[in-house]
Amino acid sequence: MIGPLAGLRILELADEKGQFCGKLLGDLGADVIKIEPPGGEPCRGVGPFLDDIPHPDRSLSFWYYNTSKRGITLNLETAEGQALFRRLADTADVVLETFRPGFMASVGLGYETLRKTNPGLILCALTPFGQTGPWRDFLSSDLLHMAAGGEMASCGYDEADVPNAPPIAPGGGNAWHMGCHYAYMAIMAALVHRTVTAEGQYIDVSIHEACALTTESAIANYVYRGETLRRQTGRHHAPAPTPRTQFRAKDGVYVTALISGGLNPRNVRSLADLMEPFGMAADLRDPKYADPAVVAGSTSHIIDGVLADFIASLPAEEVYHAGQARGFTWGAVRAPEDLLDDPHLHDRNFWKMVEHPELGRSFIYPGEAALYNGSPWEISRRAPLVGEHNVSIYRDEFGLADGALTILRESGVI
Numbered sequence: 001m002i003g004p005l006a007g008l009r010i011l012e013l014a015d016e017k018g019q020f021c022g023k024l025l026g027d028l029g030a031d032v033i034k035i036e037p038p039g040g041e042p043c044r045g046v047g048p049f050l051d052d053i054p055h056p057d058r059s060l061s062f063w064y065y066n067t068s069k070r071g072i073t074l075n076l077e078t079a080e081g082q083a084l085f086r087r088l089a090d091t092a093d094v095v096l097e098t099f100r101p102g103f104m105a106s107v108g109l110g111y112e113t114l115r116k117t118n119p120g121l122i123l124c125a126l127t128p129f130g131q132t133g134p135w136r137d138f139l140s141s142d143l144l145h146m147a148a149g150g151e152m153a154s155c156g157y158d159e160a161d162v163p164n165a166p167p168i169a170p171g172g173g174n175a176w177h178m179g180c181h182y183a184y185m186a187i188m189a190a191l192v193h194r195t196v197t198a199e200g201q202y203i204d205v206s207i208h209e210a211c212a213l214t215t216e217s218a219i220a221n222y223v224y225r226g227e228t229l230r231r232q233t234g235r236h237h238a239p240a241p242t243p244r245t246q247f248r249a250k251d252g253v254y255v256t257a258l259i260s261g262g263l264n265p266r267n268v269r270s271l272a273d274l275m276e277p278f279g280m281a282a283d284l285r286d287p288k289y290a291d292p293a294v295v296a297g298s299t300s301h302i303i304d305g306v307l308a309d310f311i312a313s314l315p316a317e318e319v320y321h322a323g324q325a326r327g328f329t330w331g332a333v334r335a336p337e338d339l340l341d342d343p344h345l346h347d348r349n350f351w352k353m354v355e356h357p358e359l360g361r362s363f364i365y366p367g368e369a370a371l372y373n374g375s376p377w378e379i380s381r382r383a384p385l386v387g388e389h390n391v392s393i394y395r396d397e398f399g400l401a402d403g404a405l406t407i408l409r410e411s412g413v414i
Contacts, residue, residue, distance in 0.1 A: 003029020004375040008191070011035060011088055012069065013076075013097040016043050016142075016173065017207065018126045019065040021096055021180035025187070026068030027368070027377055033088070033393065034069045038412055040386040050359075056386050057358075063383045067354065067365065071384025072393050073414050076107050080413045087398060089114045094187055095123045101131045111202040121200040122190045126183045130206035140207070145175030149211020154218060154229060154237040161233045178214050179207035243303045246333070253316035254333040257307065257323060263299055265290050271307065274326040280310040340364070356382050390414055 006029035012022040013035050026032035034041075043065070044056035051058070075081040086109070089095060095114070097104060104110050104125070111123040125131060128140035146152045151174070152167035159165075183205045190201050212219070218237060221227045227239040234246040234256070243263065246254050259267050272284035284306060288294045295302070311319050316332040323330035339345060350367040368377040394400045394414065408414045 002375060003027070003377055004372060005030040006375070008093045009033065009091055010094045010096060011085075011092045013095070013099065014126070015041060015098050016046075016065075017128070017176050018096055018098040018180060018183065019043060020173075020177055021124075021126065021183045021187075022069060023065050023067055024180065024184045025094075025096075027379055029375065029378075029380075030094075032069040033389070034066060034071045034384060035074050035085070035088075036071060036386070038073045038075055038387075038409075038414060040073070044386070063363075064365065066383035067379045068381055069384055070381075070389040070393070071387065072390050073387040075413050076109065078411075078413050080408060080411070082108055084394070084398075084413070085109055086114070086117070088393075089121060090118050092118070092121060093191070095121065096126065096183065096187070097123070098126050101125075101127055101136045115200060119200060120194055120198060122187060122194065122203065123200070124183050124187050124190075124203040124205060126179055126205045126207065128206070129208045131204045135208070142171075142173050142175045143169050145178075145207055145211050146170060149175065149178075149208055150215040150218060151211060154215065154231050156231045156233075158230065158232045158241065160241065167231065175207055175211055178210040179205060182210040182213070243299055247308050247311040249311050249316035249319055249332075250313060251315040255311050255316050255320050256331050256333055257311060257320075258329040259303075260329050263295055263302060264292060265295055268295055268302065270326060270328070271302070274322060274328070275306070275310050278310065278313065280306070280313060282306045282309075352379055354379050354382050358385065387414065 005025060008025075008030040010022065010025050010030045010032040012018070012032055014022055019034075022032050022034065040056040041062075044059050044062050045054070046059050046061045047054065048060050049055060049058040050060060056062075074084060076085055089109075104123075105113075111121075114123065115121050127136070128145070129135040129138055146155075146169040147167070152169050155170055156162075156168040157165040183203070186203045186205055190203055194200055216237075218229045221229055221239065225239075229237040229239055230241075231237055232242060233244065234254075235242065235244065243259070245256050245258055247257055249255050259271075261267065268284055268289045272281045275281040275284065282305075284302070289298070313319075314322070320330040320332050334342075340351065345351065348371075352365045352367045353362045354365045355362045363382075365379060367379075370377070390405065394405055394408075395402065400408075405414070
């Protein structure tokens with residue numbers, strides 16, 4: 001292991017709520033041991049599956065969220081399983097768990113118990129609403145958090161496009177990603193604290209609070225200015241309607257075309273410079289646009305008319321590059337699969353080939369968010385098969401005999 005977290009051991013007891021946090025730590029070099037119930041974690045049942053064959057070891061979702069981890073199975077509700085976990089915890093730097101509040105303590109594996117033999121241990125509990133409060137036992141989902149956390153209020157269509165339109169969830173596990181990012185940051189801060197004090201600590205991370213922290217300016221505007229920010233089609237929420245930013249290009253692909261700093265005489269001149277070589281500048285050279293009041297009164301004409309017509313005259317890739325060349329913040333709206341051919345991502349070696357030796361194949365995975373020159377990020381291995389590392393940890397590390405492993409397996413402990 002060569003990443004910046006090499007040498008750290010993380011025990012991950014996480015489902016969909018926390019597996020991304022474990023991936024972030026593992027891809028940075030930590031030895032992440034994913035501990036699943038016998039038979040495997042339920043996330044292994046999430047499709048799509050390789051070649052459309054449902055199987056615990058063929059979930060593409062599970063593959064992505066569990067790279068660079070080793071995997072063992074263990075039943076924490078048995079006395080033998082609890083004893084084995086305590087041995088594991090004595091070797092760990094961090095425990096990440098997503099059980100319901102109070103579960104770990106109920107099976108004798110709470111933080112106060114574990115820290116007696118490992119005072120430097122950091123235990124991060126990532127739960128929907130935290131360990132305390134009137135909502136701590138509420139059921140939740142990614143959709144619920146997008147609603148209760150405030151994001152959905154800013155996502156969807158504005159009245160001009162779809163009257164009385166409902167809020168729309170971003171989807172794709174965004175709430176889980178938010179919670180995992182905040183848990184990751186909290187763990188890193190606790191590790192830094194430990195280097196100074198030599199003491200571990202307990203971290204209580206609430207996904208609901210992570211979402212509330214990620215509504216950007218909505219809460220601040222309401223608290224300090226009394227403004228309610230309204231959702232706007234394909235663009236930033238705002239207290240009042242703003243000019244649209246998405247336009248369909250000649251090839252049917254949408255282009256997001258922002259006018260940084262708003263529409264003003266200088267930007268009208270820049271738009272004219274951009275469109276004139278294509279014969280599409282219309283009346284933007286008219287001296288009247290030197291008057292900010294005239295520009296403000298002509299917003300719809302300039303944006304919905306001249307700009308929209310210009311973008312509609314060219315393919316998305318060509319028009320957005322033309323805009324970028326003139327200093328405009330423009331970009332094509334791409335489907336995820338289009339990114340596979342993105343020359344910028346290829347230039348930075350973003351896409352990684354990960355070997356799956358049991359299949360005799362390698363597959364393309366998304367790469368790193370940051371390049372480290374001295375301690376490089378890497379996907380060290382594909383996601384573990386169910387119980388793949390039981391032998392290497394229980395037998396080779398703990399010294400249990402093969403016969404003992406057989407008994408533990410047959411009795412449902414591993």
